[in-house]
Amino acid sequence: xxxxxxxxxxxxxxxxxxxxxxxxxxxxxxxxxxxxxxxxxxxxxxxxxxxxxxxxxxxxxxxxxxxxxxxxxxxxxxxxxxxxxxxxxxxxxxxxxxxxxxxxxxxxxxxxxxxxxxxxxxxxxxxxxxxxxxxxxxxxxxxxxxxxxxxxxxxxxxxxxxxxxxxxxxxxxxxxxxxxxxxxxxxxxxxxxxxxxxxxxxxxxxxxxxxxxxxxxxxxxxxxxxxxxxxxxxxxxxxxxxxxxxxxxxxxxxx
Numbered sequence: 252x253x254x255x256x257x258x259x260x261x262x263x264x265x266x267x268x269x270x271x272x273x274x275x276x277x278x279x280x281x282x283x284x285x286x287x288x289x290x291x292x293x294x295x296x297x298x299x300x301x302x303x304x305x306x307x308x309x310x311x312x313x314x315x316x317x318x319x320x321x322x323x324x325x326x327x328x329x330x331x332x333x334x335x336x337x338x339x340x341x342x343x344x345x346x347x348x349x350x351x352x353x354x355x356x357x358x359x360x361x362x363x364x365x366x367x368x369x370x371x372x373x374x375x376x377x378x379x380x381x382x383x384x385x386x387x388x389x390x391x392x393x394x395x396x397x398x399x400x401x402x403x404x405x406x407x408x409x410x411x412x413x414x415x416x417x418x419x420x421x422x423x424x425x426x427x428x429x430x431x432x433x434x435x436x437x438x439x440x441x442x443x444x445x446x447x448x449x450x451x452x453x454x455x456x457x458x459x460x461x462x463x464x465x466x467x468x469x470x471x472x473x474x475x476x477x478x479x480x481x482x483x484x485x486x487x488x489x490x491x492x493x494x495x496x497x498x499x500x501x502x503x504x505x506x
Contacts, residue, residue: 252312255330257323258488259297260289261308262315264324267333270314271340275347277311277434278409285310285424285435288337290317295481296418298488303418306425311434314340318457323489327496334457337441341412344436345376348410354380356403356433359414360442361385368446382406400430411435414442 252273254261263270277284287293287310297304307313314335315321324332348355357365365383372381384402391399403411411433413420420437427435443449449469456462 254313255324255328257315257320257327258294258485258492259304259308260294260313262289262313262320262324264315264328264330264332267335267339270312270333270335271343271347273312274340274344274434274436275351275353278348278353279351281409281432282311282434283427283429283432284312285421285428285437287313287421287424287437288316288335288340288439288441289313289320290417291319291485292477292481293417293421294320295484298484300418303421306418306421309425310421318459318462319485319489323493327489327493336457337436337438338444340436341438341441341445342375344410345372345379345381349376349379352380353409354406355382355410355412356406356408357381357383357412357414357442358399358403359386359412359416359420360446364443364446364448367448368442371446380408382408400427403431403433408433412442413437414439416440 252263252265252269255264256262265273274286277286287307289307293303293307293316297307314337315324315332316334316336318334321332321334324330345355347353357368360368360383362385365385369381369383372379384399386399387395411431413424413435415423415437416439417437420439424435424437440449456464
């Protein structure tokens, strides 16, 4: 799939269905790979940290999770881009995994949230092969890391759903590329939404790039500083790139 740069991130561009197909191909081939689900938060993390930028840009697939990224692709490059959200991919990949007899390992979240997630997944997809593990909420020893890799590879899943939050899950996936023989997907909070631990914004808010506002209303103390900083910086950097691209296009038109 082709990629377009938004600020510093290389985002894949394609229809939603093609993203699902490409991710399924990685899983079926048991290729050690990882998929990043990019939103405004990840974009600014990558802008501020060259290591995060490198990790995301080296991903096998990077989807435009947030509506702001999909719209940025449209305004800067003139491409009508579908939003490819982790919250939609979670259910759709499980559905396709059941249909294609593919297995899933869920890594991350708390034991309680994982239990709710797995119970719901088994009710919705009764033939789905799925297993999970909640790692300790601390720095792991090398021995613990090796045992986790062995545990996952022994289960031999096609997918590993990673729910550690951004950018921790992206770092984890990059570290384990070549070690875990599966397609790893950094789904973060989308797993909590599927479990019902957190709720998703109404459709009209999703379509108008306001999901961040819905999350802010749910958790204002934790998120207001982050959103104030990341959203404003994203808007500034987007307009900077937009104007540069417009200038280039106008210059080409006169040549």
